Amino acid sequence: MALISPILRSALEVLEHSLHHYFRSDTSLDRKFALLHLDQGVELLLKERVRKSGTSIYLKNKKETISTWEAFEILANKGCNIPERADLELLHDDRNEIQHRYSTPSPETAVFHMENGLRFVERFLKDEFAMDIRAVLTKDYITSILGK
Numbered sequence: 760m761a762l763i764s765p766i767l768r769s770a771l772e773v774l775e776h777s778l779h780h781y782f783r784s785d786t787s788l789d790r791k792f793a794l795l796h797l798d799q800g801v802e803l804l805l806k807e808r809v810r811k812s813g814t815s816i817y818l819k820n821k822k823e824t825i826s827t828w829e830a831f832e833i834l835a836n837k838g839c840n841i842p843e844r845a846d847l848e849l850l851h852d853d854r855n856e857i858q859h860r861y862s863t864p865s866p867e868t869a870v871f872h873m874e875n876g877l878r879f880v881e882r883f884l885k886d887e888f889a890m891d892i893r894a895v896l897t898k899d900y901i902t903s904i905l906g907k
């Protein structure tokens with residue numbers, strides 16, 4: 760495999776960790792970590808695509824990076840279409856509820872986000888990074904969620 764950036768490598772690592780928690784057991788704690796890490800992986804993929812386009816991901820203070828919302832806007836302005844945006848916004852909102860308001864996602868919510876999030880990851884990796892999701896994440900996990 761060709762060298763990949765540290766941001767993309769980190770995105771793949773947290774996505775793998777998300778899958779590990781999702782399939783590990785059906786506890787509320789595992790569902791929380793599955794969705795937290797899925798959202799983090801999506802955010803890192805978006806930031807890597809922004810960086811790859813030649814735009815800095817750092818804010819003016821250089822101590823913080825752009826948010827998911829800012830990444831969506833930058834990519835839209837660069838013509839990078841993200842038809843899954845509405846579902847990813849729901850994931851990010853639920854992530855904020857888990858992180859900041861101590862909520863616990865239901866099993867149905869976890870399935871919804873894992874399926875939609877991984878469909879996005881599959882398409883985005885292919886279209887924007889020329890990568891096959893099954894070559895970079897555990898194939899059995901991916902097949903169990905996405906089929907094929």
